Amino acid sequence: MLLKILIACTIFLNFFFAVQANEKKLIINHLSDINNFSFSFKQTMGNKAETGNCLLEFNNKLKCSYNDKLQKEIIINNKTLVILQKRYDKNYFYPVSKSPFVNILNKDKLINLIQKADLILNDNIELTYFDKNQGKITVFFGKKNYDLIGWLIEDKFQNEIYFSLIIENINIEIDKNYFKVPSIN
Numbered sequence: 001m002l003l004k005i006l007i008a009c010t011i012f013l014n015f016f017f018a019v020q021a022n023e024k025k026l027i028i029n030h031l032s033d034i035n036n037f038s039f040s041f042k043q044t045m046g047n048k049a050e051t052g053n054c055l056l057e058f059n060n061k062l063k064c065s066y067n068d069k070l071q072k073e074i075i076i077n078n079k080t081l082v083i084l085q086k087r088y089d090k091n092y093f094y095p096v097s098k099s100p101f102v103n104i105l106n107k108d109k110l111i112n113l114i115q116k117a118d119l120i121l122n123d124n125i126e127l128t129y130f131d132k133n134q135g136k137i138t139v140f141f142g143k144k145n146y147d148l149i150g151w152l153i154e155d156k157f158q159n160e161i162y163f164s165l166i167i168e169n170i171n172i173e174i175d176k177n178y179f180k181v182p183s184i185n
Contacts, residue, residue, distance in 0.1 A: 023125055024115060024127075027114055028111050028115075029146075031111060034170055036171060036174060037056055037172075038054065038055045038167070039053070039056070039165040040054075040165065041064070041164065042163075043161065044162045045161050045162075051066070051067045058105070058106065060079075060096065060102075060106055061078070061105070062101070062179075063076075070086070071087045072084065073086065075182075076105060077179045081094040081095070082094075093184060099134075100134045100137055104151060117139070124143055125142070125146075126139075127139045140152075149166070150162070151163050
């Protein structure tokens with residue numbers, strides 16, 4: 001009887017790990033065909049929620065316009081992250097290396113995160129990875145189309161930022177100046 005239970009457990013575990021490996025492979029294959037995509041988003045930090053639209057171009061380019069009174073925009077271009085508050089004509093510059101975005105905006109790093117992450121299948125596909133410098137990152141993909149649908153970042157201080165998105169367009173033509181970073185004031 002013990003042998004039958006052991007064999008059943010072994011078969012179940014092999015099947016479970018095969019399903020996980022297959023889901024990861026399907027996500028990676030889907031990502032390999034994507035150069036850029038535009039999306040609408042909702043970002044939640046604590047009690048505060050913000051919405052807007054973004055365009056992400058692999059590798060390391062992102063521009064988001066927020067629907068807020070500050071007319072906030074975020075531009076990431078390679079190693080620079082700029083937060084613009086157009087209403088007050090203020091720009092704040094940060095290195096991208098200190099942001100968990102570095103793991104999502106770079107396709108190779110995102111694929112590496114997917115390969116290393118723990119996978120959970122429920123309504124969506126959740127891939128969770130812990131980085132000692134940047135905290136815990138959970139990336140969410142749709143089960144049907146393997147599109148990126150969001151991420152949850154928990155920094156080393158246990159602050160959580162949840163970012164959900166709906167992809168609108170994939171592989172569109174982008175003006176080469178679209179991700180241009182403003183000069184430092």
